[in-house]
Amino acid sequence: MSRVDARDKVRGAALYGSDQVPDGLAHAAFATATIDRGQITEVDTTRASEVPGVRLVLTHIDELRPAGFVMGGGFAVQSFQPLTTDRIAYKGQPIALVVADDPVTATYAASLIGATYVTEPFAVSLDDPGATAVVQEEAIPLPFLKDIKFGDADAAIAGSDVRVEQTYDHPPQNPAPMELLASVVEWRGDTLVVHEGTQNAAAVRNGLAQQLGLDASKIEVISPYLGGAFGQKNSLQNHTGPLAVAARRLGRPVKLVLTRPQTFHSGSFRPQSRHRIKVGADRGGRLTAIVHEADQQTSRHDLFPATFTEVSSRLYGVPAFRGRQRLVQTDVQTPGYMRAPFEHPAAWAVESAVDEISYQLGMDPLELKLANDATHDPVTGLPFSSRHVSECLRRGAEMFGWSRRPARPGSWLDPDGAQIGWGVAIGAYPASMTPAVARVTANADGTFQIDVDGHEMGQGIRSAIALLAAELLEADPALIRVGVGDTRVATQHLTAGSWGTASALPAVRAAVLELRPQLGGTLPVTVTASNGLPEAMVERARTGLVTLAGPVYDSFVTFSYVAHFVEVRVEKGTRRIRVPRVVSVADCGAVASPVTAASQVRGAVTWGLGAALREHLELDSRYGGFVNATLEEYPVSVNADIGQIDVDFIDKPDYQLNPVGVKGLGEVSMVGVAGAVSNAVFHATGRRIRKLPITLADLL
Amino acid sequence: MVVPTTFTVNDTHQQLDLDPRESLLDVLRERLRITGPKKGCDQGHCGACTVHLDGQRVLSCLTPAVQVEGRHVTTIEGISGPGGGLHPLQEAFIENDALQCGYCTPGQIMSGIACIAEGNAGTDDDIREYMSGNVCRCGAYPGIVAAIRQCAHRTEAS
Numbered sequence: 069m070s071r072v073d074a075r076d077k078v079r080g081a082a083l084y085g086s087d088q089v090p091d092g093l094a095h096a097a098f099a100t101a102t103i104d105r106g107q108i109t110e111v112d113t114t115r116a117s118e119v120p121g122v123r124l125v126l127t128h129i130d131e132l133r134p135a136g137f138v139m140g141g142g143f144a145v146q147s148f149q150p151l152t153t154d155r156i157a158y159k160g161q162p163i164a165l166v167v168a169d170d171p172v173t174a175t176y177a178a179s180l181i182g183a184t185y186v187t188e189p190f191a192v193s194l195d196d197p198g199a200t201a202v203v204q205e206e207a208i209p210l211p212f213l214k215d216i217k218f219g220d221a222d223a224a225i226a227g228s229d230v231r232v233e234q235t236y237d238h239p240p241q242n243p244a245p246m247e248l249l250a251s252v253v254e255w256r257g258d259t260l261v262v263h264e265g266t267q268n269a270a271a272v273r274n275g276l277a278q279q280l281g282l283d284a285s286k287i288e289v290i291s292p293y294l295g296g297a298f299g300q301k302n303s304l305q306n307h308t309g310p311l312a313v314a315a316r317r318l319g320r321p322v323k324l325v326l327t328r329p330q331t332f333h334s335g336s337f338r339p340q341s342r343h344r345i346k347v348g349a350d351r352g353g354r355l356t357a358i359v360h361e362a363d364q365q366t367s368r369h370d371l372f373p374a375t376f377t378e379v380s381s382r383l384y385g386v387p388a389f390r391g392r393q394r395l396v397q398t399d400v401q402t403p404g405y406m407r408a409p410f411e412h413p414a415a416w417a418v419e420s421a422v423d424e425i426s427y428q429l430g431m432d433p434l435e436l437k438l439a440n441d442a443t444h445d446p447v448t449g450l451p452f453s454s455r456h457v458s459e460c461l462r463r464g465a466e467m468f469g470w471s472r473r474p475a476r477p478g479s480w481l482d483p484d485g486a487q488i489g490w491g492v493a494i495g496a497y498p499a500s501m502t503p504a505v506a507r508v509t510a511n512a513d514g515t516f517q518i519d520v521d522g523h524e525m526g527q528g529i530r531s532a533i534a535l536l537a538a539e540l541l542e543a544d545p546a547l548i549r550v551g552v553g554d555t556r557v558a559t560q561h562l563t564a565g566s567w568g569t570a571s572a573l574p575a576v577r578a579a580v581l582e583l584r585p586q587l588g589g590t591l592p593v594t595v596t597a598s599n600g601l602p603e604a605m606v607e608r609a610r611t612g613l614v615t616l617a618g619p620v621y622d623s624f625v626t627f628s629y630v631a632h633f634v635e636v637r638v639e640k641g642t643r644r645i646r647v648p649r650v651v652s653v654a655d656c657g658a659v660a661s662p663v664t665a666a667s668q669v670r671g672a673v674t675w676g677l678g679a680a681l682r683e684h685l686e687l688d689s690r691y692g693g694f695v696n697a698t699l700e701e702y703p704v705s706v707n708a709d710i711g712q713i714d715v716d717f718i719d720k721p722d723y724q725l726n727p728v729g730v731k732g733l734g735e736v737s738m739v740g741v742a743g744a745v746s747n748a749v750f751h752a753t754g755r756r757i758r759k760l761p762i763t764l765a766d767l768l
Numbered sequence: 769m770v771v772p773t774t775f776t777v778n779d780t781h782q783q784l785d786l787d788p789r790e791s792l793l794d795v796l797r798e799r800l801r802i803t804g805p806k807k808g809c810d811q812g813h814c815g816a817c818t819v820h821l822d823g824q825r826v827l828s829c830l831t832p833a834v835q836v837e838g839r840h841v842t843t844i845e846g847i848s849g850p851g852g853g854l855h856p857l858q859e860a861f862i863e864n865d866a867l868q869c870g871y872c873t874p875g876q877i878m879s880g881i882a883c884i885a886e887g888n889a890g891t892d893d894d895i896r897e898y899m900s901g902n903v904c905r906c907g908a909y910p911g912i913v914a915a916i917r918q919c920a921h922r923t924e925a926s
Contacts, residue, residue: 078873
């Protein structure tokens, strides 16, 4: 079955938040701070206010109450709310909101706003003076953030036959979804209607309620489609509250589309991180222990927690592990979740180190991985509900032709003189579930309406829901309409962490199974059912706060897995690195929607290649913020960068996790790609690059 | 300053008083409510706003609207086949799942139609090169190449 919303999307008929043009619409623009840290002494709005067509200029909005940081028991991308304070906490922070009759006037007037500041010294990178490190488990004493430790890892490594101790540097990166941060906000009577691409309509709704002192029932958040999100749209943005205030004061709908540089400087991003990895092994190829010490950048005003070791402790069946995570406070907007936020950097670092071990042992890296697969969860001792890492590796190796790989690095040239290298790496990602409630209606005309918690970011959740319901109802998928991303039809708890499909489908299944026997009776008939998570979690979700179960459940532990095989060619002379082909095999439980799932994996591999070879948000230690805050200078992969990507699935349902057997897919399929690239570059050149991105400059 | 400007969009006559600073993209989206062309950067970097101007692909965010005086603009809304059916490239995008979030898709399809018409869709490498002005952050590139290849071959065969 093809993607259910593809027909609308190819016609340009799918409506995203900023596609709304209500009558009487006014247009807003931000003026932003030109310093990184300090105090505003004056914002001069005189010239802006005099521009014909300007209706409102806001520099300080008294009525906005704090909405709280989404990872600190609140609703917003950060605890810090611009336009409510004279503090400047990061470069590009909005200092004024201009509203005018048209976008040109708003943009022009915003450019006329000037400000004077008292500047203060600042730090933006891990290495800047003034960056302050805190030990995470001490700073945030929550059980799930406690450092993972088992066995005596340091002693085991010290006593190992071979060992690697290296540092791996991961740059900050930006999700850069194609859809800019944007909203259209309108008051219909005393009801606030927000059109905005969001992964978390519930947090936008409840966060605005808290900010504005409204009852959440008076707020509707409508987000049927997102133009990509990748974690950046996971909570209440900083612009939405000010926009609601502006719309109320003007009595007009207001649209704000942040510019791309503003989106870079306001949206959350993958923070810079540094990974000290130690791995030991015996001569027979058994890993003895892993140590993973990570430093991750956060903002000065929020502690964005890191969970790198949740996955680095479970890639292999090691008898000992020691993790330590520190957060380093810098003067940036609060960083956040970007696709495989911790798992991608963690797996890149560990898989690089394990590859190094394989060369020390003179052992094929694939064989080393197969010899160290975990039989149970090494952290808790619990069984895995499913884990098919070895099968991913074996099938991928077969598809890729791994057995033809020459062992010696730097020994393989193509006819043009380019060095060829093949690398392999594995990835894992926690399989969580969140509360979801589905309401399914069978109509008299033979159509079905399914409303459920979930957001369509492009991952294909609508397609997976329609496909499951069509199978269970023995109905044509074209007769099934799916409502997601809309607080008028369901709570719309955060869709992230690859839990969307695994959470929504069991609720849809339960409702459809209950509905089925009633189809012979009077129609329409409506049935509501949840996915079975405890009622207390459902209640918490209704308040817009994040709540999730897993990956450690009562009697088992669940992760998704993947194996990637990458070929690189390092061109003669230029040393440019090309990736002609990738093979990826994923264990995501049952494959809920084969067409969209394969696209998810190809997209995630594209992300992994970009992260490995291109994407680097350049922190500006002189002037603050980011140097390359455009899509020209922040190099996401383009079509010419991407070669062949072959995808396969183990497709074994995990019925212990849920009755549909679905785990997550969208993030695990990125995890390990960068490791496979790094390892392939080593195999091609004999040079071990321990930072990302790997560029031609590293190979000259 | 106001510049009276006359042009067609998808064969519909338009007469507007324009500010010379207005981009074609903003005029299409905000004045005419033609929202298929998307704003992904407003700087000519991403291709999401691609439309056809007298049959050539252009970035509508970098095109001052006053410059389309007397010219024909075609957007994704204006490419359907005879009888309102989908354009063959739209069909091919669906068949090859050449999209995920769909935000860049109107621009990709407008570029893809032009890419074929320009004769730049002969090989996969050509397609990749001549479609590299259209960023797809979801990473649907293999599907996009497959869709354009399929459509180009069909166009050639017919």
